[in-house]
Amino acid sequence: xxxxxxxxxxxxxxxxxxxxxxxxxxxxxxxxxxxxxxxxxxxxxxxxxxxxxxxxxxxxxxxxxxxxxxxxxxxxxxxxxxxxxxxxxxxxxxxxxxxxxxxxxxxxxxxxxxxxxxxxxxxxxxxxxxxxxxxxxxxxxxxxxxxxxxxxxxxxxxxxxxxxxxxxxxxxxxxxxxxxxxxxxxxxxxxxxxxxxxxxxxxxxxxxxxxxxxxxxxxxxxxxxxxxxxxxxxxxxxxxxxxxxxxxxxxxxxxxxxxxxxxxxxxxxxxxxxxxxxxxxxxxxxxxxxxxxxxxxxxxxxxxxxxxxxxxxxxxxxxxxxxxxx
Amino acid sequence: xxxxxxxxxxxxxxxxxxxxxxxxxxxxxxxxxxxxxxxxxxxxxxxxxxxxxxxxxxxxxxxxxxxxxxxxxxxxxxxxxxxxxxxxxxxxxxxxxxxxxxxxxxxxxxxxxxxxxxxxxxxxxxxxxxxxxxxxxxxxxxxxxxxxxxxxxxxxxxxxxxxxxxxxxxxxxxxxxxxxxxxxxxxxxxxxxxxxxxxxxxxxxxxxxxxxxxxxxxx
Numbered sequence: 001x002x003x004x005x006x007x008x009x010x011x012x013x014x015x016x017x018x019x020x021x022x023x024x025x026x027x028x029x030x031x032x033x034x035x036x037x038x039x040x041x042x043x044x045x046x047x048x049x050x051x052x053x054x055x056x057x058x059x060x061x062x063x064x065x066x067x068x069x070x071x072x073x074x075x076x077x078x079x080x081x082x083x084x085x086x087x088x089x090x091x092x093x094x095x096x097x098x099x100x101x102x103x104x105x106x107x108x109x110x111x112x113x114x115x116x117x118x119x120x121x122x123x124x125x126x127x128x129x130x131x132x133x134x135x136x137x138x139x140x141x142x143x144x145x146x147x148x149x150x151x152x153x154x155x156x157x158x159x160x161x162x163x164x165x166x167x168x169x170x171x172x173x174x175x176x177x178x179x180x181x182x183x184x185x186x187x188x189x190x191x192x193x194x195x196x197x198x199x200x201x202x203x204x205x206x207x208x209x210x211x212x213x214x215x216x217x218x219x220x221x222x223x224x225x226x227x228x229x230x231x232x233x234x235x236x237x238x239x240x241x242x243x244x245x246x247x248x249x250x251x252x253x254x255x256x257x258x259x260x261x262x263x264x265x266x267x268x269x270x271x272x273x274x275x276x277x278x279x280x281x282x283x284x285x286x287x288x289x290x291x292x293x294x295x296x297x298x299x300x301x302x303x304x305x306x307x308x309x310x311x312x313x314x315x316x317x318x319x320x321x322x323x324x325x326x
Numbered sequence: 327x328x329x330x331x332x333x334x335x336x337x338x339x340x341x342x343x344x345x346x347x348x349x350x351x352x353x354x355x356x357x358x359x360x361x362x363x364x365x366x367x368x369x370x371x372x373x374x375x376x377x378x379x380x381x382x383x384x385x386x387x388x389x390x391x392x393x394x395x396x397x398x399x400x401x402x403x404x405x406x407x408x409x410x411x412x413x414x415x416x417x418x419x420x421x422x423x424x425x426x427x428x429x430x431x432x433x434x435x436x437x438x439x440x441x442x443x444x445x446x447x448x449x450x451x452x453x454x455x456x457x458x459x460x461x462x463x464x465x466x467x468x469x470x471x472x473x474x475x476x477x478x479x480x481x482x483x484x485x486x487x488x489x490x491x492x493x494x495x496x497x498x499x500x501x502x503x504x505x506x507x508x509x510x511x512x513x514x515x516x517x518x519x520x521x522x523x524x525x526x527x528x529x530x531x532x533x534x535x536x537x538x539x540x541x542x543x544x545x
Binding site: 010011012015016018019020022023024042043044045046047049050051052053054055056057058059060061062064065066294 | 399
């Protein structure tokens with residue numbers, strides 16, 4: 001029997017599922033149907049959780065009414081289980097994003113992503129990482145150190161706490177050291193960018209003559225480290241980041257690109273990281289205009305059309321490129 | 327107007343559409359029921375206040391419907407997980423605000439002016455306010471009032487299920503109805519209870535305060 005058909009009201013459907021579950025364990029077919037319904041729309045899940053919580057809470061009220069002691073959840077057991085599940089799945093990284101595939105198999109060595117691909121992985125120590133588009137890294141875990149070598153691109157890390165084994169991400173001559181914290185590292189042509197979202201990390205740069213620069217960086221800060229070949233007055237530049245800026249920088253983990261008023265040319269450069277179909281701005285004036293919007297990673301056409309609509313321009317697809325012009 | 331710091335990681339990182347395979351606990355019944363219980367105790371009681379705040383702030387904003395924003399917010403809170411949320415009340419508000427911001431940004435290529443509206447959505451401490459919990463007696467009273475509004479069969483089924491602790495099958499036998507009819511009665515009961523509780527919650531403020539004062543005077 002199908003519950004979903006012909007019912008478009010989310011709350012009604014949610015209540016029906018809650019009551020179907022209340023009646024007993026679901027047969028496999030219905031469980032599949034429920035899973036599919038929950039997966040179809042986040043609002044479905046939200047409505048379902050809400051209805052279930054309300055239904056369950058009525059037990060507590062009924063117990064109060066009868067003067068019975070409300071049934072106490074066994075805190076310790078389940079919380080531990082839940083925390084563990086959360087740590088392993090690294091829920092905070094937004095593992096539910098559409099592009100995300102939680103891969104619980106342990107990493108062995110080299111991992112890479114294609115253009116436009118974002119992947120999440122769980123490491124043997126329970127740490128989790130997200131690998132952004134066109135990136136390559138190498139996992140080198142030893143007894144006294146957990147080392148990740150970022151060869152190319154960008155990755156973010158949710159580090160499981162372990163004081164005995166520091167977690168080090170090496171990006172060229174820059175390394176970022178953490179005990180238990182969350183941060184992301186991006187390699188660019190002439191610099192390495194680090195964003196710290198939790199805890200504290202130590203950013204170290206070593207140049208060819210073994211001169212060492214080090215800086216401790218706290219959460220909600222971003223760092224730009226010039227690579228050693230680049231002469232720089234301030235090799236490690238630390239800046240506080242607003243919540244908005246943090247959201248923008250890390251939106252890729254959810255499969256989104258967020259633009260909050262930066263120049264269209266910069267937005268285009270960002271979008272092009274993720275797509276084999278590059279956007280090209282034919283008019284430099286257009287490139288300097290300030291652009292706002294949120295896009296799904298890889299949806300280059302939507303981006304180009306939105307930009308065209310915003311600035312009264314046209315999109316022409318030619319030679320495997322999307323041209324923006326007046 | 328100070329903005330509430332987000333108690334843990336950025337709620338916006340709790341992502342968009344759901345991949346059930348990636349959802350950490352939806353497919354594990356044991357953990358799920360504990361998680362639902364956590365929701366019942368730590369999230370549900372704040373919903374009325376979040377709705378009130380939303381109703382004030384999102385009126386007239388494109389594509390923003392309070393019910394949908396609440397549903398989306400629940401989905402994200404669920405995905406983030408109990409262990410990560412230190413202050414559920416503040417987290418609920420902050421997540422709801424994020425959802426509104428995203429709805430606005432997604433609804434079209436938003437003009438700079440509308441983005442300014444999103445700024446207005448910053449949550450002040452006075453919005454979140456202190457948590458007010460009903461006493462056990464008040465909760466029971468509230469549910470009883472709502473039950474009085476249920477149609478007779480529907481109420482009977484509900485009472486047998488929750489207060490009589492009978493299973494749906496036992497209720498069907500007792501009431502000489504099919505199990506699917508019992509299920510329908512219970513669905514109806516749950517829906518009425520949900521909408522009544524939510525309404526009484528969100529309209530309540532003045533009358534609840536009055537009731538409270540009244541009680542004081544009588545003491």
